[in-house]
Amino acid sequence: MIPLSRDALARMVALHLPSEGFVNLGIGAPTHVADFLPTESGVILHSENGILNVGPKPAVGQEDWDLINAGKMPISLRTGGSYFDSSLSFAMMRGGHLDVAVLGAFQVSKDGDLANWSTGDNGSPPGIGGAIDLAVGAKSIWVMMDHTTKEGQPRIVERCVYPLTARNVVTRIFTNLTIIDIVEDGLAVRALLEGLSIEALQEVTDSPIHALGAPRIIRQDGSVV
Amino acid sequence: MIPLSRDALARMVALHLPSEGFVNLGIGAPTHVADFLPTESGVILHSENGILNVGPKPAVGQEDWDLINAGKMPISLRTGGSYFDSSLSFAMMRGGHLDVAVLGAFQVSKDGDLANWSTGDNGSPPGIGGAIDLAVGAKSIWVMMDHTTKEGQPRIVERCVYPLTARNVVTRIFTNLTIIDIVEDGLAVRALLEGLSIEALQEVTDSPIHALGAPRIIRQDGSVV
Amino acid sequence: MRNVVVKDAGAAVEGIQDGNAVMMGGFGGAGLPLGVVRAVLDTGVRNLTLISNNAGSTEDDLSLWFEAKIVRKIVCSYPRAAKQFAEQYRAGTVELELVPQGTLVERIRAGGAGLGGFLSPVGVGTVFADGKQKIVVGDREFILELPLRADYSFVKGHLADTLGNVTYNKTARNHCAVMATAGRTVAVEVDRVVEPGELDPEAIVTPCIFVDRVFARSPR
Amino acid sequence: MRNVVVKDAGAAVEGIQDGNAVMMGGFGGAGLPLGVVRAVLDTGVRNLTLISNNAGSTEDDLSLWFEAKIVRKIVCSYPRAAKQFAEQYRAGTVELELVPQGTLVERIRAGGAGLGGFLSPVGVGTVFADGKQKIVVGDREFILELPLRADYSFVKGHLADTLGNVTYNKTARNHCAVMATAGRTVAVEVDRVVEPGELDPEAIVTPCIFVDRVFARSPR
Numbered sequence: 001m002i003p004l005s006r007d008a009l010a011r012m013v014a015l016h017l018p019s020e021g022f023v024n025l026g027i028g029a030p031t032h033v034a035d036f037l038p039t040e041s042g043v044i045l046h047s048e049n050g051i052l053n054v055g056p057k058p059a060v061g062q063e064d065w066d067l068i069n070a071g072k073m074p075i076s077l078r079t080g081g082s083y084f085d086s087s088l089s090f091a092m093m094r095g096g097h098l099d100v101a102v103l104g105a106f107q108v109s110k111d112g113d114l115a116n117w118s119t120g121d122n123g124s125p126p127g128i129g130g131a132i133d134l135a136v137g138a139k140s141i142w143v144m145m146d147h148t149t150k151e152g153q154p155r156i157v158e159r160c161v162y163p164l165t166a167r168n169v170v171t172r173i174f175t176n177l178t179i180i181d182i183v184e185d186g187l188a189v190r191a192l193l194e195g196l197s198i199e200a201l202q203e204v205t206d207s208p209i210h211a212l213g214a215p216r217i218i219r220q221d222g223s224v225v
Numbered sequence: 226m227i228p229l230s231r232d233a234l235a236r237m238v239a240l241h242l243p244s245e246g247f248v249n250l251g252i253g254a255p256t257h258v259a260d261f262l263p264t265e266s267g268v269i270l271h272s273e274n275g276i277l278n279v280g281p282k283p284a285v286g287q288e289d290w291d292l293i294n295a296g297k298m299p300i301s302l303r304t305g306g307s308y309f310d311s312s313l314s315f316a317m318m319r320g321g322h323l324d325v326a327v328l329g330a331f332q333v334s335k336d337g338d339l340a341n342w343s344t345g346d347n348g349s350p351p352g353i354g355g356a357i358d359l360a361v362g363a364k365s366i367w368v369m370m371d372h373t374t375k376e377g378q379p380r381i382v383e384r385c386v387y388p389l390t391a392r393n394v395v396t397r398i399f400t401n402l403t404i405i406d407i408v409e410d411g412l413a414v415r416a417l418l419e420g421l422s423i424e425a426l427q428e429v430t431d432s433p434i435h436a437l438g439a440p441r442i443i444r445q446d447g448s449v450v
Numbered sequence: 451m452r453n454v455v456v457k458d459a460g461a462a463v464e465g466i467q468d469g470n471a472v473m474m475g476g477f478g479g480a481g482l483p484l485g486v487v488r489a490v491l492d493t494g495v496r497n498l499t500l501i502s503n504n505a506g507s508t509e510d511d512l513s514l515w516f517e518a519k520i521v522r523k524i525v526c527s528y529p530r531a532a533k534q535f536a537e538q539y540r541a542g543t544v545e546l547e548l549v550p551q552g553t554l555v556e557r558i559r560a561g562g563a564g565l566g567g568f569l570s571p572v573g574v575g576t577v578f579a580d581g582k583q584k585i586v587v588g589d590r591e592f593i594l595e596l597p598l599r600a601d602y603s604f605v606k607g608h609l610a611d612t613l614g615n616v617t618y619n620k621t622a623r624n625h626c627a628v629m630a631t632a633g634r635t636v637a638v639e640v641d642r643v644v645e646p647g648e649l650d651p652e653a654i655v656t657p658c659i660f661v662d663r664v665f666a667r668s669p670r
Numbered sequence: 671m672r673n674v675v676v677k678d679a680g681a682a683v684e685g686i687q688d689g690n691a692v693m694m695g696g697f698g699g700a701g702l703p704l705g706v707v708r709a710v711l712d713t714g715v716r717n718l719t720l721i722s723n724n725a726g727s728t729e730d731d732l733s734l735w736f737e738a739k740i741v742r743k744i745v746c747s748y749p750r751a752a753k754q755f756a757e758q759y760r761a762g763t764v765e766l767e768l769v770p771q772g773t774l775v776e777r778i779r780a781g782g783a784g785l786g787g788f789l790s791p792v793g794v795g796t797v798f799a800d801g802k803q804k805i806v807v808g809d810r811e812f813i814l815e816l817p818l819r820a821d822y823s824f825v826k827g828h829l830a831d832t833l834g835n836v837t838y839n840k841t842a843r844n845h846c847a848v849m850a851t852a853g854r855t856v857a858v859e860v861d862r863v864v865e866p867g868e869l870d871p872e873a874i875v876t877p878c879i880f881v882d883r884v885f886a887r888s889p890r
Contacts, residue, residue, distance in 0.1 A: 020452045022659045042451050044613075044659070048771065049697040049844050052657045053613075065699055066842040072698035080613045080646030082654040083840055085847035085875070086697075087563075087779045090772030091631060094564035094792060097659050125725070125759045126768055127750035128798070133772035136792045137564050167795040245672045247879045267671050269833075269879070273551065274477040274624050277877045278833075290479055291622040297478035305833040305866030307874040308620055310627035310655070311477075312559045312783075315552030316851060319572060319784035322879050350505070350539045351548055352530035353578070358552035361572045362784050392575040560788070565776075566805070566812035569786030585786070585805075587816060592786035596807060617872065652837065653873035 001195040003147065003176035004222055011036040011222035013102055013144050013174050017043050021099035022092075024048065024134055026116075027071040030102040030144055036222075046098060048130040050089045053081030070130060090130070094137040101138035103131055105145045105170075107160040110207040112170040112182045114143065115162035128165075135166040147175035147204055154206035156180065156187065177201060179224070181212065188212035191224050226420040228372065228401035229447055236261040236447035238327055238369050238399050242268050246324035247317075249273065249359055251341075252296040255327040255369055261447075271323060273355040275314045278306030295355060315355070319362040326363035328356055330370045330395075332385040335432040337395040337407045339368065340387035353390075360391040372400035372429055379431035381405070381412065402426060404449070406437065413437035416449050454614040455643055456663045459489035462637035466490060466602055469522075471499040473558065473598075473633055474512065475605030475626035478504060481618070482511060483639035485667055486604040491515065497522040501558070501600055503551060503625055505529035519543065525598065527551035550578060553595055555628050561597035562631025562660075570595045603633025607640040607656070607664075611647075614661030615654045616640065623655065630656045637663035674834040675863055676883045679705035682857035683713060686822055689742075691719040693778065693818075693853055694732065695825030695846035698724060701838070702731060703859035705887050706824040711735065717742040721778070721820055723771060723845055725749035739763065745818065747771035770798060773815055775848050780817035782851025782880075787816045823853025827860040827876070827884075831867075834881030835874045836860065843875060850876045857883035 004012065006029065014036035017023055024046045025031050034056070037043050045054040047069040054069060055076035063074035077083075092098060105116040114135050117128050135141055145155055156173060173180045178201055179191040187209040189198060194217050202209055216224050229237065231254065239261035242248055249271045250256050259281070262268050270279040272294040279294060280301035288299035302308075317323060330341040339360050342353050360366055370380055381398060398405045403426055404416040412434040414423060419442050427434055441449050456462055463486060466472070472490070476482030490498075491514055500521045506513030515521050516534035523545040529535050538544040549557070550572050560568055569592035573579050583594040605626035608619035616638050618626055630636050638656070643666050676682055683706060686692070692710070696702030710718075711734055720741045725748075726733030735741050736754035743765040749755050758764040769777070770792050780788055789812035793799050803814040825846035828839035836858050838846055850856050858876070863886050 044452065046659065047841075049700070049841050051841050052659055064840065066701075067840040068698060068700055069841075070697075077651055077840070080611055080615060080658070082615055082649075082651045082657040083838075083843055084654075084657060085838075085843050086771070086775040086845045087848050088657075090775055091559075091563035092657075092659055094772055094790075095562050095631060096564055097631075123760065125749045125752070125756050125766060127748040128768055128770050129748040130771035132770040132796070132798070133792050136794075164796045166792075269672065271879070272621075274480070274621050276621050277879055289620065291481075292620040293478060293480055294621075295477075302620070302871055305831055305835060305878070307835055307869075307871045307877040308618075308623055309874075309877060310618075310623050311551070311555040311625045312628050313877075315555055316779075316783035317877075317879055319552055319570075320782050320851060321784055322851075348540065350529045350532070350536050350546060352528040353548055353550050354528040355551035357550040357576070357578070358572050361574075389576045391572075556783075556785075563776075564791060566789030566791060566807045566810065568780070568788040569814075571784060571786060585814070587786045590786065594789075594805070620872075650873065652840075653870065655872075 001193060004193065006032065008220060008222035009144060009174060009176050012218065012224065015223065017041060018099055022046055022097065024098050024101045024138065026101065026103040026131055026134065028104045030104055031069065031071050033102060046092060048089050048093060050084050050086055051077065051081065053078040090133050093133045096137055096139055098138040100140045100142055101134040102142045102144055103134060105143040106162050107155050107157050108143050108170050108173055109157055109160050110187055112168045113160050114165045114170050115160040116165050118163045120162055132165050135169050140171050141169045142172045142174065143170050144174040147177040154204055157206040180209065186210060189215045191216040191218050193218045226418060229418065231257065233445060233447035234369060234399060234401050237443065237449065240448065242266060243324055247271055247322065249323050249326045249363065251326065251328040251356055251359065253329045255329055256296050258327060271317060273314050273318060275309050275311055276302065276306065278303040315358050318358045321362055321364055323363040325365045325367055326359040327367045327369055328359060330368040330380065331387050332380050332382050333368050333395050333398055334382055334385050335412055337393045338385050339390045339395050340385040341390050343388045345387055357390050360394050365396050366394045367397045367399060368395050369399040372402040379429055382431040405434065411435060414440045416441040416443050418443045419445065453612045454661055454664050455612050456665050458665055459485035459639065460492065462486060462663045462665050463489045463493060466493055466495050468495050469497045470601040471501065473600040473603040473629040474500060474502040475629050476503065477624040479511060481606045481622040481624045481626045483604045483606040485639050487512060487514060491518055496520045499523045501525045501598060503527050503554065505532035505535035507531055508533045523547065525549060527554050555625055557595055557598040558632045559628045561599035562628065565597060567594050567596045598632065600633045601635065603629040603636045605629050605638055607638045609642055609644055609649060610638055610640040610664040611644050611649055613646050614658035614664055615649050616656040616661060617649060617653060618655055627655050630660045635662050636660055639665060639667050641667055673832045674881055674884050675832050676885050678885055679709035679859065680712065682706060682883045682885050683709045686710060686713055686715050688715050689717045690821040691721065693820040693823040693849040694720060694722040695849050696723065697844040699731060701826045701842040701844045701846045703824045703826040705859050707732060707734060711738055716740045719743045721745045721818060723747050723774065725752035725755035727751055728753045743767065745769060747774050775845055777815055777818040778852045779848045781819040782848065785817060787814050790815045818852065820853045821855065823849040823856045825849050825858055827858045829862055829864055829869060830858055830860040830884040831864050831869050833866050834878035834884055835869050836876040836881060837869060837873060838875055847875050850880045855882050856880055859885060859887050862886055
């Protein structure tokens with residue numbers, strides 16, 4: 001049983017985004033989700049630096065450095081897109097107008113607390129950016145991350161030890177092993193990587209999990225059956 | 226000695242507006258000031274419903290009811306004008322970006338308190354509109370009004386009896402008899418209608434006034450020499 | 451692809467219920483979605499809370515709502531010159547919350563932008579401060595003003611594309627652009643519906659994320 | 671007629687003094703007025719408070735200010751990936767006030783709009799609430815965030831007319847439009863200066879009332 005590749009994880013998230021929904025993909029791994037969105041999904045991507053209906057990155061040599069995403073990478077504008085200033089952009093975010101924000105995370109707690117901006121390392125300057133506004137404002141906050149740290153430590157925890165981004169906001173976690181919903185009675189496993197048992201997943205998860213009905217099966221390519 | 230006509234009062238105010246200044250003319254008599262602005266003044270007029278660089282009213286039959294001023298009368302847009310929404314328009318006002326707001330008033334106190342939205346009559350619905358935002362926000366608040374009520378009662382008073390619009394905001398009063406600055410040590414008469422004495426003006430003013438140097442002379446047409 | 455075009459004003463107001471809070475764009479007649487005014491009347495809803503800069507004149511406008519007595523409360527900056535409203539007001543059958551115009555639009559903006567309120571210098575030392583929390587910052591006193599949201603926001607745009615991006619015409623933009631951010635359902639009456647790509651992305655005032663329904667005004 | 675065009679970046683920064691607060695537009699390089707970056711360096715001012723989303727990368731940008739040690743404090747949302755800043759930060763020679771990006775732009779807007787502050791849900795229950803007043807409205811807790819203004823706001827526009835009306839280019843609009851409302855002196859570096867009337871009145875983003883100086887960027 002091999003954990004999902006980055007591509008497969010991105011594909012799995014992409015396939016779950018609501019049709020015609022307004023979605024912000026956080027910087028880092030979440031941005032990669034855009035590459036796996038089916039064209040017929042109708043998903044409209046927002047980037048907090050002031051653009052709605054983000055299109056794919058332009059061909060090499062065609063970059064316009066006045067047309068970038070929140071990760072400061074060149075993008076394009078889809079037909080029907082628009083530009084606006086940061087105050088309107090963050091009004092969209094904080095005001096609950098986005099259907100889903102997909103964010104990376106260092107840790108997520110069983111209560112949906114999110115820690116994704118700092119590991120508390122005081123050696124380098126901290127940066128918060130717009131992730132915190134997304135975490136507070138979008139209708140649904142999804143996290144995508146590796147299930148454990150490089151050292152094998154769980155990232156889904158009873159209580160975050162890293163500085164929080166926001167409390168009680170995450171509703172769904174996509175990892176390279178599973179899809180977990182954070183619901184009233186705890187962490188509910190909706191889908192499991194093919195060949196992985198709930199018991200094995202529990203071993204790398206620092207908070208009790210339970211199955212939501214019969215969990216669906218995640219294939220190696222990120223599709224869920 | 227005849228008090229200034231409405232036209233002459235409007236002309237007097239127009240001649241005092243700062244060259245190339247950003248000015249809002251309140252609804253009612255102040256709106257009339259626009260008709261007396263010398264073209265070379267370069268004054269740029271703002272109207273709070275979302276327009277900068279207001280031009281004259283259009284010819285009869287040429288009215289566009291999507292192009293109106295705060296008094297809901299048809300206007301035009303001068304070259305270099307712009308449209309914007311109410312939130313930006315009131316940001317201009319409250320944020321101190323206008324050089325002068327010219328407002329009508331029922332009463333002004335010696336401390337610059339302004340009462341211009343209600344006479345306390347409970348029979349008809351009150352209306353506040355945007356006058357209060359102007360009164361708080363513009364760099365200079367000028368009032369233009371008849372010196373007394375129709376019944377001959379002073380409008381410049383020790384203390385307003387009508388509900389206040391804002392406290393300590395008016396810096397200059399233009400009436401059909403005088404121009405008075407509200408300064409540290411009280412009401413300073415800058416200009417007097419030709420033939421009118423300070424003593425005679427004091428009789429129709431309910432708060433002590435004093436001359437600022439030798440007051441200039443207001444001619445019957447509203448010019449000041 | 452997303453398409454928010456509905457066939458007429460009736461479809462634009464679908465779902466409105468007794469007791470709803472409704473924002474109506476416009477300053478005077480400019481920006482007032484007139485088709486919506488009539489369509490709401492036709493639904494027979496009552497007890498509305500109306501958030502609007504004005505309360506109608508004596509014309510074919512929001513006065514119709516007061517004549518039909520479907521407004522329980524109005525949040526408004528300038529309800530003067532509104533004959534039907536004035537009658538209801540004097541009879542005590544409609545409640546008025548009078549709000550300075552700039553404060554009104556800023557409260558709506560706060561609602562749409564997810565803020566809990568803002569500190570305003572407007573109204574300090576006047577009756578507009580009555581009953582409101584005062585907060586001192588530095589040596590200056592402010593009034594805490596609270597956000598406004600509504601069940602429905604109805605505004606008048608100029609052009610909209612089928613995705614729901616909207617432009618406005620001249621001073622008809624007024625409160626419309628902000629109200630379009632603060633309704634749970636936002637419907638826009640426009641002069642014309644166009645295809646995606648026909649509006650300049652730099653000149654779109656209300657991006658489609660805020661808009662749920664769009665319809666073209668019928669020729670009068 | 672009003673004409674705010676000045677000849678170059680040097681004229682645009684005239685009057686800047688030691689200890690001034692300076693807003694610099696831009697998100698990454700988009701919207702950063704690069705001519706101003708150099709012109710401010712050339713004046714020899716020091717001890718600036720810099721309000722900016724970023725702290726430069728290692729390129730020809732705000733990093734130059736940190737290399738030259740002319741910034742005493744930065745108010746910023748994302749100073750990571752800024753090598754020269756990081757060195758100063760680690761050495762303790764520059765103060766950092768870290769502000770969430772949306773809060774940063776909203777504080778600047780509040781400054782420009784004459785508000786005393788606003789109630790934000792962002793940061794509640796985190797270190798971003800430390801030292802700030804909490805205000806409960808209904809059953810929800812908010813943080814009181816205070817306005818930001820500056821002695822100078824420098825932003826990058828696309829086109830400006832001689833009156834000072836400004837448009838922006840694509841995502842280079844970002845913080846620029848709001849910063850242009852919140853400086854005591856506002857100077858805009860643009861790609862091209864045009865005559866009044868050449869800009870669409872519906873598409874002007876920053877009306878000229880906010881703008882004190884405009885200059886055309888030199889070809890690089």
